[in-house]
Amino acid sequence: MRKLLTLATLVLLCLVMTTASAEQAAPSLIYTEPYLLSLHPDSEMNVLWLTREPTEGYVEYGPTPALGSRVEAKLHEIKGFRTSATPEGYDPDPANNPELPVYQLIAKLEGLPSGQVVYYRATTLQGEQSQVGKRYFFKTATQAGEAFDFALLSDMQMKVKTKETMHFLGQQHKDFILFAGDLSNTPWKVGEWFDVEGCWQAPAEADRTFFECFQQDNDNSRLMQYMPIFFCPGNHEVDDQRVMTDKEMAVNDDNWSWSIYMQLFRPLYPDQEYGVGGKHWYSANYGDMHISSINVHRWQSWDGFEYPSWITKDDISPDSAQVQWLNNDLSSASQKYKWVVMHWHMVNRGDDAWFPVSTAVADPQDSAKAIYPGGDYCWDVLRPMYEAYGVNGVNYGHSHVYERYLINGVNYIEAATIGNNYRAVNDPYHPSGIQPVVEENAFRSVMLVRVDENGMNARGIQASVEDNGVGYIGREFDGEC
Numbered sequence: 001m002r003k004l005l006t007l008a009t010l011v012l013l014c015l016v017m018t019t020a021s022a023e024q025a026a027p028s029l030i031y032t033e034p035y036l037l038s039l040h041p042d043s044e045m046n047v048l049w050l051t052r053e054p055t056e057g058y059v060e061y062g063p064t065p066a067l068g069s070r071v072e073a074k075l076h077e078i079k080g081f082r083t084s085a086t087p088e089g090y091d092p093d094p095a096n097n098p099e100l101p102v103y104q105l106i107a108k109l110e111g112l113p114s115g116q117v118v119y120y121r122a123t124t125l126q127g128e129q130s131q132v133g134k135r136y137f138f139k140t141a142t143q144a145g146e147a148f149d150f151a152l153l154s155d156m157q158m159k160v161k162t163k164e165t166m167h168f169l170g171q172q173h174k175d176f177i178l179f180a181g182d183l184s185n186t187p188w189k190v191g192e193w194f195d196v197e198g199c200w201q202a203p204a205e206a207d208r209t210f211f212e213c214f215q216q217d218n219d220n221s222r223l224m225q226y227m228p229i230f231f232c233p234g235n236h237e238v239d240d241q242r243v244m245t246d247k248e249m250a251v252n253d254d255n256w257s258w259s260i261y262m263q264l265f266r267p268l269y270p271d272q273e274y275g276v277g278g279k280h281w282y283s284a285n286y287g288d289m290h291i292s293s294i295n296v297h298r299w300q301s302w303d304g305f306e307y308p309s310w311i312t313k314d315d316i317s318p319d320s321a322q323v324q325w326l327n328n329d330l331s332s333a334s335q336k337y338k339w340v341v342m343h344w345h346m347v348n349r350g351d352d353a354w355f356p357v358s359t360a361v362a363d364p365q366d367s368a369k370a371i372y373p374g375g376d377y378c379w380d381v382l383r384p385m386y387e388a389y390g391v392n393g394v395n396y397g398h399s400h401v402y403e404r405y406l407i408n409g410v411n412y413i414e415a416a417t418i419g420n421n422y423r424a425v426n427d428p429y430h431p432s433g434i435q436p437v438v439e440e441n442a443f444r445s446v447m448l449v450r451v452d453e454n455g456m457n458a459r460g461i462q463a464s465v466e467d468n469g470v471g472y473i474g475r476e477f478d479g480e481c
């Protein structure tokens with residue numbers, strides 16, 4: 001009996017201790033898993049992660065799972081995130097929503113050999129607490145002449161099925177992603193990026209935050225922790241989205257900035273010039289391919305015909321800083337392949353294709369009306385440049401559709417049927433009359449591109465089956481480009 005009592009006491013003690021240790025478990029120091037960015041992916045990689053407090057951290061890395069090398073992370077504060085003012089939801093005025101400081105650790109891994117697998121593990125430190133992360137791996141960019149694979153995507157914005165489409169993409173094990181803008185809906189709403197205690201999220205979107213979708217690693221899915229992403233900003237990367245609806249705000253350049261996007265993806269924008277007139281573009285080389293990422297998007301805070309009509313920031317007129325940079329960038333690139341990622345759909349179906357991309361001026365005959373004497377700079381400035389410099393592909397977003405055009409040897413691809421789509425079946429074609437080679441909006445999809453000894457080949461792949469039952473997951477519906 002005494003033995004039985006002793007045993008029972010031991011069991012009870014174990015239970016009490018287990019409960020106590022669970023209660024005392026330190027809260028997580030981190031908001032996100034690590035993510036990878038690089039402007040020199042053949043030799044260096046930035047490992048970034050977001051933390052709740054100002055912490056220290058380091059990354060261990062090496063050519064085998066044993067790691068071996070270590071680099072300290074640098075701490076940054078991301079300014080501009082806001083949480084909900086009340087548990088019930090957001091006040092539409094960001095001024096009434098409290099700021100939430102979010103911290104970012106960045107460890108720069110340098111001097112890496114090209115085309116090699118690198119294992120890594122991030123550790124976060126605060127006081128006595130040390131939080132050791134999961135071990136992941138990535139591959140540095142291949143050397144010229146070697147094969148690589150990448151995927152095209154855009155417009156996540158917490159849309160339905162986004163998580164499923166991203167998961168499917170993660171299972172394809174690509175080397176990198178070119179993401180053509182519109183990551184979230186309203187950048188300052190921190191609850192759109194990741195979960196924060198007490199921060200209201202729309203119930204239907206609660207499991208579709210940006211990092212939740214982009215960091216899925218279940219069922220052998222490899223996304224942001226495993227590969228660099230090359231982003232460009234879309235209209236939804238403008239910090240304060242009220243410029244899209246508030247006419248008075250929209251006319252003041254001070255209300256246009258890209259600070260949260262540029263802070264989150266800091267290594268792509270080392271100059272951190274957030275405002276109008278800043279540098280919101282970059283380029284990088286990956287094996288045989290040169291990648292140029294530019295900032296082209298616009299919005300109509302007014303009716304398209306009412307002056308001042310569509311607003312275009314980051315001008316793409318022939319003499320603009322962005323076009324001058326792109327001209328120099330593309331002309332000096334010696335890579336066999338060239339690719340441009342930008343948000344605005346420079347050729348697509350839809351009513352908004354009928355408004356030229358240039359600065360609107362008041363019609364002298366009727367000052368209430370807008371006219372565009374500059375013409376369409378996408379068509380008249382960017383397109384000839386792409387053709388002259390032998391750009392192979394341009395991927396963009398915004399319409400949330402799958403369309404691929406082939407114009408004078410350049411592929412224009414919107415591979416953005418990740419969630420909803422904004423295409424009516426009877427939408428007009430582009431004013432040029434050019435029609436897409438492939439248009440497929442009956443289901444979610446991704447585009448996968450492979451570069452190898454057979455050249456550059458791309459496939460549009462079905463990522464989910466809709467209620468209409470069309471096709472099957474993994475079906476190839478768009479072939480070689």
Ligand SMILES: [Fe+2]
Pocket residue numbers: 155157182234397398399400
């Ligand atoms: Fe979008």
Ligand SMILES: [Fe+2]
Pocket residue numbers: 182234235236343397398399
């Ligand atoms: Fe957009």
